[in-house]
Amino acid sequence: MTQDELKQKVAQAAIEYVVPDTIIGVGTGSTANFFIDELAKIKGTIEGAVASSEATAERLKGHGIPVFDLNSVAEMSVYIDGADEADPGLHLVKGGGGALTREKIVLAVAKQFVCIADDSKKVDVLGKFPLPVEVIPMSRSYVAREIVKRFGGEPVLREGFVTDNGNLILDIHGLEIVDPVAMETELNSIVGVVTNGLFAARKADIFLCGTANGVETITAE
Numbered sequence: 001m002t003q004d005e006l007k008q009k010v011a012q013a014a015i016e017y018v019v020p021d022t023i024i025g026v027g028t029g030s031t032a033n034f035f036i037d038e039l040a041k042i043k044g045t046i047e048g049a050v051a052s053s054e055a056t057a058e059r060l061k062g063h064g065i066p067v068f069d070l071n072s073v074a075e076m077s078v079y080i081d082g083a084d085e086a087d088p089g090l091h092l093v094k095g096g097g098g099a100l101t102r103e104k105i106v107l108a109v110a111k112q113f114v115c116i117a118d119d120s121k122k123v124d125v126l127g128k129f130p131l132p133v134e135v136i137p138m139s140r141s142y143v144a145r146e147i148v149k150r151f152g153g154e155p156v157l158r159e160g161f162v163t164d165n166g167n168l169i170l171d172i173h174g175l176e177i178v179d180p181v182a183m184e185t186e187l188n189s190i191v192g193v194v195t196n197g198l199f200a201a202r203k204a205d206i207f208l209c210g211t212a213n214g215v216e217t218i219t220a221e
């Protein structure tokens with residue numbers, strides 16, 4: 001099976017977690033796009049969705065799915081999104097597409113987090129995928145120096161990329177993230193950091209992992 005076929009399988013499996021008559025949170029990226037296309041088939045059963053990026057909002061609207069402003073939504077039943085890496089505790093690295101901050105905000109309002117990804121995203125220890133950090137533009141050099149001082153690794157500016165919030169991304173290469181919760185907290189304490197791509201303090205509740213043998217439903221170890 002191709003990677004896209006695996007993504008489609010997990011997107012289909014995620015439909016089971018969509019709670020009828022509620023508003024749901026929708027992530028960003030190629031796997032989330034497959035999910036949006038599946039969601040379109042049952043759009044009449046939900047009230048609507050909150051999008052974690054402009055791209056996702058456009059795709060949802062393109063399918064005629066009502067998109068709500070998060071400020072008018074107090075509660076979401078579920079947040080469904082992909083990931084760049086998932087460890088056995090279901091801590092994630094996200095933000096390969098640069099949507100990490102809005103993803104984290106939308107997730108914060110949702111009751112349950114269902115992560116969907118193909119099995120190439122499963123790792124024992126996070127950090128092989130460069131960890132994205134969204135920074136206020138004027139702080140980028142300072143934040144990069146602080147990262148090297150505190151954690152090592154090599155922060156690299158994502159060239160030519162601006163987030164939906166008008167900020168920049170530093171991708172930290174060469175980290176071995178043994179304590180994801182501690183690193184998430186400490187990175188966020190650096191002045192100028194908006195947020196980082198570790199979803200550890202709030203992690204996935206369920207990981208629907210696409211494998212050649214079917215969709216595996218994983219809960220945290």
Ligand SMILES: O=C[C@H](O)[C@H](O)[C@H](O)COP(=O)(O)O
Pocket residue numbers: 027028029030031032081082083084094095096097098099100103
């Ligand atoms: O900013 C992007 C998101 O965090 C995505 O969920 C993540 O990069 C995974 O994307 P994909 O499903 O395209 O591999």
